[in-house]
Amino acid sequence: MSFILDSVFIGILQASPLILAAMGFTLIYYLNGFINFGYGEGITFGAYFASFLNLGFGLSFYLSIIPAAALTGALSALTYLYVFRPAIRRGVKPSELIILSVGLSFVLRYGLILMVGAENVFLDEPPISFFTFAGTGATSLQFIALILVFVFAFNLYWLVYHTDFGEKVRGLADNPELAQVSGIDPHRISIFVWFIAGCAAGLAGIFQGVFALVNPLMGWNLILITVMVSIIGGVGSVRGALVAAVVAGIVTAAITLITKPLYAEVALLLAFIVILWRRGPKVA
Amino acid sequence: MKLTAENLTKSYTGHTVLDIPAASFGDHGVEGIIGPNGAGKSTLMGCLTRRIEATTGVVKFAVDGEPETLMPLASHEVATRGLVKTNQRIQDFESLTIRDSLRMAATPPSKQDWRSILKLPDPDPKLEQEIDALITRFPFSDPNGYAKSGGEKKLLDILRCFIVRPKMLLMDEPTAGLPDEITQDVMRLVHEKVEGGEMTVVIIEHDLDLIWSNCAYVHFLSEGSILFEGAPEDVKKNRVVAEKYMGV
Amino acid sequence: MAYLIFSLSLLLVYLGLALALHVQFGLLGIANFGVVGFWGLGMYAMGVFQVQLNMSFFDAFGLVAILSGAVSYVIGRLVLRLDAQATLCATIAFAAIVALLIVTEKWMTMGVVGIGTIRYPIRIGSGTEYLYFFLLLALVIGLQVLVLRLHKSPTGTLLRAIRDNEELCASLGKDTLRIKSFWFVSTCVAMCLLGALSAPLNQFLTPNMIVPSVTFAVWIALVLGGKEHSLGAMIGVFITFGLFDILIETYAPVSPQLAVVVPNLKLFLYGLLLMGILIYRPTGFLKPTTPPEEVWGMVKSTVGVAYAQVSGVKPKSDKEGET
Numbered sequence: 001m002s003f004i005l006d007s008v009f010i011g012i013l014q015a016s017p018l019i020l021a022a023m024g025f026t027l028i029y030y031l032n033g034f035i036n037f038g039y040g041e042g043i044t045f046g047a048y049f050a051s052f053l054n055l056g057f058g059l060s061f062y063l064s065i066i067p068a069a070a071l072t073g074a075l076s077a078l079t080y081l082y083v084f085r086p087a088i089r090r091g092v093k094p095s096e097l098i099i100l101s102v103g104l105s106f107v108l109r110y111g112l113i114l115m116v117g118a119e120n121v122f123l124d125e126p127p128i129s130f131f132t133f134a135g136t137g138a139t140s141l142q143f144i145a146l147i148l149v150f151v152f153a154f155n156l157y158w159l160v161y162h163t164d165f166g167e168k169v170r171g172l173a174d175n176p177e178l179a180q181v182s183g184i185d186p187h188r189i190s191i192f193v194w195f196i197a198g199c200a201a202g203l204a205g206i207f208q209g210v211f212a213l214v215n216p217l218m219g220w221n222l223i224l225i226t227v228m229v230s231i232i233g234g235v236g237s238v239r240g241a242l243v244a245a246v247v248a249g250i251v252t253a254a255i256t257l258i259t260k261p262l263y264a265e266v267a268l269l270l271a272f273i274v275i276l277w278r279r280g281p282k283v284a
Numbered sequence: 285m286k287l288t289a290e291n292l293t294k295s296y297t298g299h300t301v302l303d304i305p306a307a308s309f310g311d312h313g314v315e316g317i318i319g320p321n322g323a324g325k326s327t328l329m330g331c332l333t334r335r336i337e338a339t340t341g342v343v344k345f346a347v348d349g350e351p352e353t354l355m356p357l358a359s360h361e362v363a364t365r366g367l368v369k370t371n372q373r374i375q376d377f378e379s380l381t382i383r384d385s386l387r388m389a390a391t392p393p394s395k396q397d398w399r400s401i402l403k404l405p406d407p408d409p410k411l412e413q414e415i416d417a418l419i420t421r422f423p424f425s426d427p428n429g430y431a432k433s434g435g436e437k438k439l440l441d442i443l444r445c446f447i448v449r450p451k452m453l454l455m456d457e458p459t460a461g462l463p464d465e466i467t468q469d470v471m472r473l474v475h476e477k478v479e480g481g482e483m484t485v486v487i488i489e490h491d492l493d494l495i496w497s498n499c500a501y502v503h504f505l506s507e508g509s510i511l512f513e514g515a516p517e518d519v520k521k522n523r524v525v526a527e528k529y530m531g532v
Numbered sequence: 533m534a535y536l537i538f539s540l541s542l543l544l545v546y547l548g549l550a551l552a553l554h555v556q557f558g559l560l561g562i563a564n565f566g567v568v569g570f571w572g573l574g575m576y577a578m579g580v581f582q583v584q585l586n587m588s589f590f591d592a593f594g595l596v597a598i599l600s601g602a603v604s605y606v607i608g609r610l611v612l613r614l615d616a617q618a619t620l621c622a623t624i625a626f627a628a629i630v631a632l633l634i635v636t637e638k639w640m641t642m643g644v645v646g647i648g649t650i651r652y653p654i655r656i657g658s659g660t661e662y663l664y665f666f667l668l669l670a671l672v673i674g675l676q677v678l679v680l681r682l683h684k685s686p687t688g689t690l691l692r693a694i695r696d697n698e699e700l701c702a703s704l705g706k707d708t709l710r711i712k713s714f715w716f717v718s719t720c721v722a723m724c725l726l727g728a729l730s731a732p733l734n735q736f737l738t739p740n741m742i743v744p745s746v747t748f749a750v751w752i753a754l755v756l757g758g759k760e761h762s763l764g765a766m767i768g769v770f771i772t773f774g775l776f777d778i779l780i781e782t783y784a785p786v787s788p789q790l791a792v793v794v795p796n797l798k799l800f801l802y803g804l805l806l807m808g809i810l811i812y813r814p815t816g817f818l819k820p821t822t823p824p825e826e827v828w829g830m831v832k833s834t835v836g837v838a839y840a841q842v843s844g845v846k847p848k849s850d851k852e853g854e855t
Contacts, residue, residue, distance in 0.1 A: 106803030
């Protein structure tokens with residue numbers, strides 16, 4: 001019994017970066033219908049923006065969270081404006097947009113390495129207190145991350161499902177022509193969605209960075225599982241992405257408790273391939 | 285050639301779009317299927333050729349001897365049995381020239397596997413002749429290049445089906461998008477093939493003049509069921525058809 | 533000189549991979565983003581069979597062929613019904629699984645320590661590397677000839693038809709799934725065997741060789757050269773691997789501090805190049821309709837123009853082949 005409790009507890013605590021990343025990724029995937037591998041670099045850049053503010057300007061970790069996330073959001077919106085939108089307008093197909101996004105991801109990652117080097121960076125953590133809860137330990141940082149994740153997730157959920165804006169986004173994703181005829185400006189909505197999604201990626205990166213460390217490959221390492229979680233959660237379902245991320249976190253924690261963490265990754269990847277296969281032709 | 289369906293139904297999320305207790309095609313040379321929009325005509329053809337999975341029912345196809353059930357077959361296997369369908373919407377191989385497209389369709393699998401790389405198979409003179417005949421008979425703007433307009437693509441789609449020599453050809457709105465004189469010539473080709481005993485043909489059309497002047501037997505489909513069938517004169521006179529379709 | 537032979541041999545391996553990918557993606561439209569998985573599987577299998585089981589090169593090679601056939605068949609069954617996006621994700625996941633298992637299964641692969649030394653099939657003293665290079669050269673020329681013939685054969689037309697419109701192709705009686713499966717499996721086995729052949733080149737294998745940038749390098753080469761053209765893979769590999777890895781890394785006079793930056797700069801430029809091509813010239817350097825006979829003339833004139841620009845004007849901007 002305590003094994004299950006431990007798995008759930010650790011899983012949810014550690015899954016917060018994944019939850020954020022998956023929800024943001026899902027938004028873009030839903031709106032534009034292609035898998036954006038460049039999104040992974042949003043995770044990396046979020047962590048680096050935080051490290052510049054935190055280590056470079058001596059801002060406290062908590063104060064650097066919001067500006068770093070906003071900067072990542074801006075970067076994401078810029079990639080839409082100057083890379084993806086021109087490509088979509090030129091009629092590049094979704095399968096080629098993915099390859100384009102892989103290209104962008106290489107440009108951003110190795111551009112970053114060229115500028116700041118590939119060494120690991122450690123964020124200046126705020127003082128941490130430990131607690132125990134039902135026999136399992138957690139840090140104050142993990143709790144704060146979790147709370148922020150819930151706040152963000154709730155807001156995003158509310159934005160997508162209960163506001164005028166969300167309705168426009170869904171209209172645009174489901175039927176672009178109809179949406180445009182009914183007076184929705186696809187351009188502004190898209191920019192805003194890419195901004196929000198970028199913020200989510202940035203936050204994911206910041207927490208991933210403070211839980212472990214910051215390096216240029218962290219986004220690439222997280223993007224695959226983000227894509228998986230988003231597809232398994234159901235195309236365009238922010239709700240589904242949330243649930244799938246939590247489940248993935250718990251499964252990872254459970255497998256990690258029994259054996260090596262890398263086996264958890266292998267198991268998730270295998271499950272992903274099998275789920276894609278079971279769903280058949282019309283998935284992504 | 286005889287294509288039969290028994291208890292054929294198709295439902296989407298509980299909504300039944302097709303419900304045919306019994307139907308039979310292929311006894312009359314050229315047959316027509318008419319009916320209002322949304323009657324289930326294309327769904328019927330999809331189910332018959334196994335491109336759409338029927339909810340219930342059995343489709344059987346007999347070329348000469350015993351009828352064979354098509355239900356366990358994949359759509360390409362249905363085609364190899366001799367049952368082929370033209371497409372209502374424009375379908376094309378964008379990177380293939382008109383000639384390549386026809387040649388690809390008619391070349392048997394034994395000449396399209398890895399051995400053909402080691403030793404290029406000799407061109408089949410009969411096939412080349414047939415392709416030449418089709419391309420010169422119908423006016424393509426660039427016969428040795430690609431099908432350009434939607435009309436040319438539609439025509440090529442029909443010709444591709446002819447060249448695979450089906451035993452029964454189903455045509456889903458062949459006139460849509462085709463100029464009148466080309467439609468006439470396609471219909472002449474249909475009659476040549478049917479009278480030569482090569483195939484039987486079933487046509488879905490909204491152009492009723494075409495149906496009356498070409499079909500020996502007409503099935504009237506409405507709301508997923510065949511409500512009436514018979515010779516064109518009988519169908520024209522039928523009250524149900526008149527009420528439900530011809531707006532009288 | 534030894535390093536140059538090593539680089540050239542590696543270039544041939546990349547060319548082989550790009551040719552196999554050309555058949556998969558360029559002709560059949562299967563977006564295999566797990567190239568490094570197949571290549572790495574073959575390479576590590578060769579290493580494990582030779583070192584742990586003490587097999588001869590040829591026995592190990594035969595076993596790699598059988599093993600890779602089985603793995604490719606299973607992967608094919610799993611991905612070939614999917615659309616391009618899902619195929620891409622599933623194959624990336626496959627490559628990630630291969631890379632992870634190489635790290636975790638220490639009893640077999642020695643994990644992060646690495647495994648070696650892997651022997652060449654034939655050893656003739658100091659000339660071994662040269663002999664091996666010529667063996668690879670013959671093999672890759674053979675592959676290129678097969679691809680050229682595939683384009684001319686009815687099979688090539690059929691594969692393009694499947695890529696363009698699989699459903700239409702099936703409706704004409706073609707068993708598209710079986711055809712895709714055959715070509716996917718045989719080209720994946722080719723990738724694995726190229727991996728097995730790379731094992732002696734590297735001699736000592738470590739998990740950090742199994743990285744996504746291998747897949748990426750092959751993709752960029754193919755997309756740059758012209759994914760649908762029979763010679764696109766070759767042109768692309770010469771431009772990327774030949775120009776960056778061999779000419780610049782081996783011969784350009786770079787200071788030691790800068791030399792550390794070059795590999796990262798290379799991947800940065802690859803990314804930029806790939807983006808530029810997808811947006812501005814999606815067919816790549818060679819259009820699908822360019823007859824192969826004309827390619828040599830195009831290359832000569834392009835090189836001529838580039839040379840004239842470089843020697844005439846001060847080279848300011850990056851090379852951009854076209855006029």
